[in-house]
Amino acid sequence: MPYQHQQHDHHQQHKNLSTILPKRIILMRHGESAGNLDTSAYTTIPDHQIHLTSVGLTQAHLSGANLRDLISGSSSSHWRVYFYVSPYARTRSTLREVGRSFSKRRVIGVREECRVREQDFGNFQVEERMKAIKETRERFGRFFYRFPEGESAADVFDRVSSFLESLWRDIDMNRLHHDPSHDLNLIIISHGLTSRVFLMKWFKWTVEQFEHLNNLGNCEFRVIELGSGGEYSLAIHHTEDEMREWGLDSEMIADQKWRAHANKGAWNENCPWYLDAFFDHLADSDENDEDDKTPNDASSISA
Numbered sequence: 001m002p003y004q005h006q007q008h009d010h011h012q013q014h015k016n017l018s019t020i021l022p023k024r025i026i027l028m029r030h031g032e033s034a035g036n037l038d039t040s041a042y043t044t045i046p047d048h049q050i051h052l053t054s055v056g057l058t059q060a061h062l063s064g065a066n067l068r069d070l071i072s073g074s075s076s077s078h079w080r081v082y083f084y085v086s087p088y089a090r091t092r093s094t095l096r097e098v099g100r101s102f103s104k105r106r107v108i109g110v111r112e113e114c115r116v117r118e119q120d121f122g123n124f125q126v127e128e129r130m131k132a133i134k135e136t137r138e139r140f141g142r143f144f145y146r147f148p149e150g151e152s153a154a155d156v157f158d159r160v161s162s163f164l165e166s167l168w169r170d171i172d173m174n175r176l177h178h179d180p181s182h183d184l185n186l187i188i189i190s191h192g193l194t195s196r197v198f199l200m201k202w203f204k205w206t207v208e209q210f211e212h213l214n215n216l217g218n219c220e221f222r223v224i225e226l227g228s229g230g231e232y233s234l235a236i237h238h239t240e241d242e243m244r245e246w247g248l249d250s251e252m253i254a255d256q257k258w259r260a261h262a263n264k265g266a267w268n269e270n271c272p273w274y275l276d277a278f279f280d281h282l283a284d285s286d287e288n289d290e291d292d293k294t295p296n297d298a299s300s301i302s303a
Contacts (some may be wrong), residue, residue, distance in 0.1 A: 021171065021226055023079075023183040024071070028063065028197040028221040030086075030094040031056030036218065042125040047118060052093045059219040060097030067221070068101040070237070071185050079183040082176050083110040085169075086117045086190045094219065095189050106145070108184075109176055115163040116198075118191040119156050122149035143207045153210070156197045164201060169175075192216045199224075202232070205252070206273050213247040222246075230264025 034041045035050045042050070052060065071079055081102060085095045092112075097105070121130070146152035167186075170176055178184045178286040183188070193216040199222065202209045216222070223237035234243060235256035243253050251272055258268050268274070 011272060017274040020180055021184075021230075022186045023226050024185045025232070026185060026187045026221050027198055027224070028067075028094070028187065028214075029192050029195060029216040029218060030088070030090040030099070030187050030189065031059040031063075031097070033090040034220045037131070039125075040127055042121075042266050043127055044124065045119065046124070051089050055095065056090070058220060060094040061100060063094075063121045063219040063221065063247070064098035067098065067187065070223070071183075076183055078179075078181055079106070079185060080108045080178065081106055081185045081187055082108050082178070084113045084116060084186065084188045084190075086194070087112050087114055088118055088191075091191070093281060098187075098189065100172035103236055113163060113188075114168075114252065115159040116188060116194055119147075119153065119193045121147045123206040128230040132191065141207075142209065143210050153193060153197055156194055157201060160194065160197050160201055164198075195222065199234075203252075203255070204274075206277070209249070209273070212249070214245070227260040227262065229262050229266070231259040231262040231266070233259035235260045 030051045031054055033050045033057045034045070035047070036056075037053055056061060071081065083095060083099070085091050088206060095110070099110075133147060137147075143153045143157075146155065171178075176184070186193075190198070195216055196210065196213045199205070199213075201262065202224065224232045224234060225236040227233050233249075233256050235253070240253055243256060248256070255268055255271050258270070
């Protein structure tokens, strides 16, 4: 096949693919809650029933306007949004306020998704005991520490992984009823740790890298955007300074910049945590490896 035809076919395949895939996946943390303002709220109110404060409601309303400006300012005029929301009261209230900035024509669906709920810290929380537990978590490690009667971040990782599998099936089977001619934006309104775990799973970050990530602020969001080659990246919408503030190191930021232009499914050979972290001692080649020798090489040895 002539080279020009190959290039045309590759471009056409990516064009078809990019019309099916979401243009953006946006992770948003809920607005300020009564528990964020006063941790004693968790001693008498179940975590899932903690409501937003008046400040949190305002934050959510303003963030909805910011989201609309972001999407409408860098999309075609034919764009749509689909929401996933944690079943907690504070995330549902955040969604209601965010939704005020979008018309019914723009919203193609909303789904309550239990797998993106908050990390389970146990039932009613005794304030002094919880303070001691969180100090122990810092010594043990945030990812693997499991709260008594609750979850570890590793447990959250498992259910987020399950959610992502379902998400891709929904996209592949067009269960979202998305018109391929429209730019699709998936907005997931969730919690701080859950959003960090989502990013960890999405970008294949290690446990050590996760431990250095900073939490999202109330109603802060991260935009994972589809790049020109078919990979998703944080570096398309966000700056290097922003990513550094979130806890990404220089290698993680370089990987995000690479993803912004990489072809879908490409392998980043300069990504050290894929290989070098385990096999940095390996030689570049092994001249004595018989398996790599050609038949001619083998005959010359036997001769």
